[in-house]
Amino acid sequence: ELLGTNRSVVFFGHRGFLGFRSLYLDEYRDRLFIGGKDMLYSLLLDRASTDVKEIYWPPLPGQTEECFRKGKDPGTDCANYIRVLHPYNRTHLLACGTGAFHPVCAFIYVGPRGEHTFSLNPAYVETGRGRCPHEPSRAFTSTVIGGELYAGLTADFLGRDPGIFRSTGTRSALRTEVDQRLLHDPKFVATHLIPDNDDQDNDKAYFFFTEKVVEADSKELAIVSRVARVCVNDAGGQRVLVNKWSTFNKARLVCSVPGPGGIDTHFDELEDVFLLRTKDRKNPEIYALFSTVSHVFQGSAVCVYRMADIREVFNGPFAHRDSPHHQWSAYEGKVPYPRPGVCPSKTTNQPRRQYGTTKDFPDEVLHFIRSHPLMYKPVYPRHRRPLLVKKDLPHRLHQLVVDRVEVEDGQQDVLFLGTDAGLVLKVVVLQKTSSTTAEEVILEELQVFKVPVPITQMEISVKRQMLYVGSSLGVAQVRLHRCETYGMACAECCLARDPYCTWDGTACTHYQPSGKRRHRRQDIHHGNPAHQCLDQNLTVDDFENIEEKVLYGAENNSTFLECVPRSPQASVQWFVQRPPDEQRDEVKTDERILQTEQGLLFRQLHPRDAGTYYCKTLEHGFTQTV
Template sequence: MTMMMMMCSSLVLLGLIGVSASSSGSSSSSPRMKLSYKDLQQFNGIKWFDLEHSCCFGALLLDEERGRLFVGARNFLLSLSLDNISKQEQKIYWPAPVDWREECNWAGKDINTDCVNYVKVLHHYNRTHLYACGTGAFHPTCAYVEVGQKIEDHVFKIDPSMVEDGKGKSPYDPRHTSASVLIGDELYAGVATDLMGRDFTIFRSMGRRLSIRTEQHDSRWLNEPKFIAAVGVPESENPDDDKVFFFFRETAVEAQGFGKVTYSRIGQLCRNDMGGQRSLVNKWTTFLKARLVCSVPGNDGTETHFDELRDVFLLQTRDRKNPLIYTVFTTSSSVFQGSAVCLYTMNDIRRAFLGPFAHKEGPNYQWVPFQGKVPYPRPGMCPSKTFGSFESTKGFPDNVIQFARHHPLMFNPVTPLGGRPLFLRTGIPYTFTQITVDRVNAADGHYDVMFIGTDIGSVLKVISVPKGSWSNTELLLEELQVFKVRGVLCTVKLVPSAAWLEIHTVPGTDTPAHATCQTQNGTASVILAIT
């Protein structure tokens, strides 16, 4: 078994012993195997990769076909071999221009920590190129990175003529969260589009269609969001029905009067949305959002909520339209602290978006389900022949557009499978930060093995064992202290073909995990074998 780690400007390859996932014992809060950093060292040799004068590995992209790990760092892009990360390193030096750095410094930013280029976005564009974006010293910029067609090409370069503006794609500030997905030749990004980080939007750019965004300065649409993930999921066999889903947390408008309360959300929009004809011009007309609930029911009828969404992982099933959605949540309370994994189905998500819209008559009224007549076509539906006769959102009636503008929020939340978390921990000296899941086939069925990153640099290996209809028992198999210096695990990714986990961390800090994973000063990465 093999693990890869990056610490500050270092990347480590490490072998591990696996634990069988076929056990059928009862749920346990203690791991069956607990391995320290020293234990992991003893099982196999460690190979290091060092990158001098850089840090902050903020974008990671696996390319199993080429056997490469592409990494976005501060002022650098890297191409590393998955077979041996200490060899075959290729790198591109991609700093911000001097005049941009000086302008950034004149604006009061630190010349060494703020006024540089943090690569935050990295996607496969086509068979020969990647698409990368960085903060560019508060001048977001993007580039097409040539990687060749085959692994033997050994091509890794940026064509200066193919560098373009990154506004609406990458954040200005490296501390700001963002999430994006590249589908076809279109980039869908949840990002702040202004220098001050106040104009947060979900933005479509590139491609042949018009650029389009969420409504500005309307807290009903987005209210100080922290974007976590973006994914595309087909709705039917007709590509005109394809949707993009954004996962984020934000200040809840429906909780006004109770202080500043954070709710987690899932937002949806149609890929073929062209905006309205007279209203919501170049704005989404199909954007809706719903609350994601991850809570534990109490004996007295009250619920303990885990409101802070931290990470999302889509486990693909045989039906591409219905992946399983694993999520990590933490509590927002300073009194009660805990972490939980909740599992959602697309059926439950679609049910919430087909439910009642949230409505508020005026400033002094409560939020209630909308009781009036919902216009046709129902807001949130994509223009296609599958569900209607409209060919474009520009043909939607004015009453549909106006209703969509004033009712982006659904009244019913999305609840997890089984009505409660799949796995949770309270009263422990760490919180969950990341998750990835592997489906393992066994003689008696399949099991989902969860790898959960924490804010102290450990990885929990948990197996979900079905014991009945929509009911599971979790077994905590392993607790692995991946780093010698404890730190926040910011990324945990699976490499199925090689049975590895890729882990990205921020070592040794007292800063909360959600903040630390954005600044990423002195970060590290690991690939951990799971077979």
């Protein structure tokens, strides 16, 4: 359906099997870079399916056979899946692949802006250990900061050495210690550079992941979500924590729904994180998608976190317990100076004590952070509750992208949620001005891939008003909106409640904040066409162009009257006018006449069923014939 309306373009790779693993949207060069199985692709965003360049990058000779001998699957494991794809400098990308369980990295020449060049020099391929996972599908995250790769991954063949690593630059490599107090069977989700203030020496890399914990009163492992951070200028310790992170701290991320008797429903499995950048680089809004790990209750939630709340937790008390059998408490002893976890900068320097690097930190600071990596207080979301909760869905939510859209009365955040069935949900959450409650509106359900395949990555281009959706099958380019599909009348456009769309006096079109205001009609919060469209063509009825269909049916046979409302929020009522009567009666449904989402099904026709049937939609107290 999306392909039919020219709303999407899908790239499957030239051999028909992409084996998609990574995506980098380069808006500076207007190019899309894709990493797949043994292949790298470069697509021009304006001509996504025509001018494609590719690099064939298989494992080194002998490595496929060795991978097979070690018991791995030759069809799915023993290939070079490109999992790292980042801009490195003005002319090169950094790319790393699994290399048939021998991770490899290389710099890809992409040329200056305006050139469509794409090449890899095999002479400069180097090991990817500590930069790229061995496995094609194990959870992993990475980013490049200042010419260095920061990665959260499992770094060995057997999958038993998880860590947060820094490599590739001129400084010596760093990693977390092998210690379950730091990382216990983590699943890495995202990593981002977020500055603390205008002093670059205070820049920190934040990692979002889940890990397993054993509480004192339970022997079972529980999953919790975490945010951790390290200083970008961390150089490790001089005698303690040599070539190890000396500023690593972590805190729990809570996303829960308050329940009866003070028992909350927790969403503990972090699935995805999206940073909504604002004008203030230091304070992006952090949108996080969670799912439950309970067998009793299946659901997903989106929580929004503020950087001020995250920093407050990291500046708060450290967690402490005397042994694994004790409960956690706030550490009340003396905390050494400089405070463990801070970066060496102007703020840590004192006249008699200069700390130009973490190697200058006293040993007691490093011993303390080694034994107290966890903060005592958790990070709570905005309003201490989720923005959105979805339960009992037929599919799981895996990916999240957010777009802040200018609307008639301010701004509105639109959420795009990718599922494990090739579907993208386009959702707005409308805060009620009078209370803390909110209304969730599913604007569209976009079936991006014909086959129900998990969506594994999504990127948004606000500049191009496009969503890029990746799955193992291929990468789709999908328009964020198609306002013209909302019909030919003011009421239909208004009832859609799509922040991207407005009625401009003659058609439903893309909202432009700078456009003419005179005929513009948009009502995201209430969707009230009676109020908005009084001076406009209110409904399709005014055009007298309601589609009429003549259907013939044989007695005792079945027949179907189709009627699908444009808005997912509308309820449908059927009326019938039987000659010679003028009045319209509501259709009574029973075992013989069934009302479905697609229309009205007559399982067995009777002669008295003949007549003119009207399909009417009701939404926000507004009725129209469709």
